Amino acid sequence: MPNYSALLSLFDRYHSFALSTHINPDGDAIGSELALYTFLTEIGKSVKVFNTDAVPKNYKFLPCWEIIEGVKAVDTYRPEVLVVLDASALERIGKTLSKTLLPIHKLVNIDHHATAEAFGDINLIMPSASSTSEIVYKLIKHYQGAIGKACALCLYTGLMFDTGCFRYSNTTAETHRIAAELIEVGEFAPDEVYQNVYEQLPVAKLRLLSEVLGTLQVTHDRKIASVYATQEMFRKIGTKADAVEGIVNQIQSIAGVEVAICVSEMTDRSTKVSLRSRGHVDVSKLAAEFKGGGHARAAGCRIVAPYLTALTTLVQTAQRYMDQSSSEYTD
Ligand code: 5GP
Ligand code: MN
Numbered sequence: 001m002p003n004y005s006a007l008l009s010l011f012d013r014y015h016s017f018a019l020s021t022h023i024n025p026d027g028d029a030i031g032s033e034l035a036l037y038t039f040l041t042e043i044g045k046s047v048k049v050f051n052t053d054a055v056p057k058n059y060k061f062l063p064c065w066e067i068i069e070g071v072k073a074v075d076t077y078r079p080e081v082l083v084v085l086d087a088s089a090l091e092r093i094g095k096t097l098s099k100t101l102l103p104i105h106k107l108v109n110i111d112h113h114a115t116a117e118a119f120g121d122i123n124l125i126m127p128s129a130s131s132t133s134e135i136v137y138k139l140i141k142h143y144q145g146a147i148g149k150a151c152a153l154c155l156y157t158g159l160m161f162d163t164g165c166f167r168y169s170n171t172t173a174e175t176h177r178i179a180a181e182l183i184e185v186g187e188f189a190p191d192e193v194y195q196n197v198y199e200q201l202p203v204a205k206l207r208l209l210s211e212v213l214g215t216l217q218v219t220h221d222r223k224i225a226s227v228y229a230t231q232e233m234f235r236k237i238g239t240k241a242d243a244v245e246g247i248v249n250q251i252q253s254i255a256g257v258e259v260a261i262c263v264s265e266m267t268d269r270s271t272k273v274s275l276r277s278r279g280h281v282d283v284s285k286l287a288a289e290f291k292g293g294g295h296a297r298a299a300g301c302r303i304v305a306p307y308l309t310a311l312t313t314l315v316q317t318a319q320r321y322m323d324q325s326s327s328e329y330t331d
Pocket of ligand 2: 028086131162
């Protein structure tokens with residue numbers, strides 16, 4: 001069993017806490033952060049939350065989202081304890097934040113990424129957990145055995161998001177048991193949570209989806225599918241690069257496809273990469289070859305190269321992984 005006690009003792013010993021999570025925060029990042037915020041506040045702690053990127057619109061239904069502050073708000077503030085959630089590496093909270101938001105006493109790292117670095121004084125890394133929200137759930141249960149109402153909604157949102165609405169391979173009977181408890185305690189309607197997170201899309205996002213799907217390519221063996229998004233598309237449609245999020249999941253649904261790749265052209269001449277796997281390829285290892293990371297079935301990285309060059313390299317690398325994994329599989 002993971003060692004919760006070292007972290008729980010910090011809750012008793014210290015008073016001021018700061019929380020942060022990764023850039024371009026998703027449902028698990030914001031959910032786990034706000035869950036820990038509501039819990040720590042309820043037990044009387046002084047808590048601040050600082051993120052590099054703003055809360056995406058579709059998470060503004062979550063309790064307390066307005067308390068999340070930006071990089072500049074840190075100024076000279078120093079918490080006794082800094083808890084970094086779902087980040088996989090400290091720099092992923094953002095270059096500036098990782099240098100300015102410094103704890104006086106302890107740095108805590110709570111994460112479930114397969115590639116998570118143990119950068120904290122205390123590291124609660126559980127790659128088998130469906131989400132960072134699930135780890136926060138377990139932590140709170142160990143502390144006091146009960147989850148607060150607001151906290152339950154935040155945790156459920158994180159759990160729902162990182163399991164792809166309870167579809168991905170990280171979904172277990174335990175995930176469902178936790179989700180059931182959170183629905184009871186939180187007294188929210190799961191369909192409303194779904195609608196808030198996934199059905200608040202601007203029209204532009206669908207137009208971008210249509211453009212990006214138009215670039216679909218599938219390898220001869222039909223095992224690798226890829227798409228790309230360009231600055232030209234973003235300009236034409238009036239969106240930003242973050243509107244690409246989620247598109248990679250669509251192409252993963254093609255019959256027979258084992259690895260799905262989506263690359264986006266960024267303004268700094270680098271290429272943002274999203275990888276998904278359904279088969280035996282561990283895409284966190286593939287991403288790590290390009291200094292990225294993530295999970296076995298969902299990972300990403302940045303490549304300093306034009307997007308088409310990056311895409312060609314990625315397809316070749318994915319092919320190599322596929323060949324390796326199929327030979328391991330048949331052995
Ligand atoms: P997505 O494709 O949804 O952006 O990311 C999928 C997973 O890969 C997430 O768990 C995310 O944390 C991880 N990931 C995405 N991009 C990067 C990156 O540049 N570096 C690292 N270390 N992980 C990444
Ligand atoms: Mn996560």
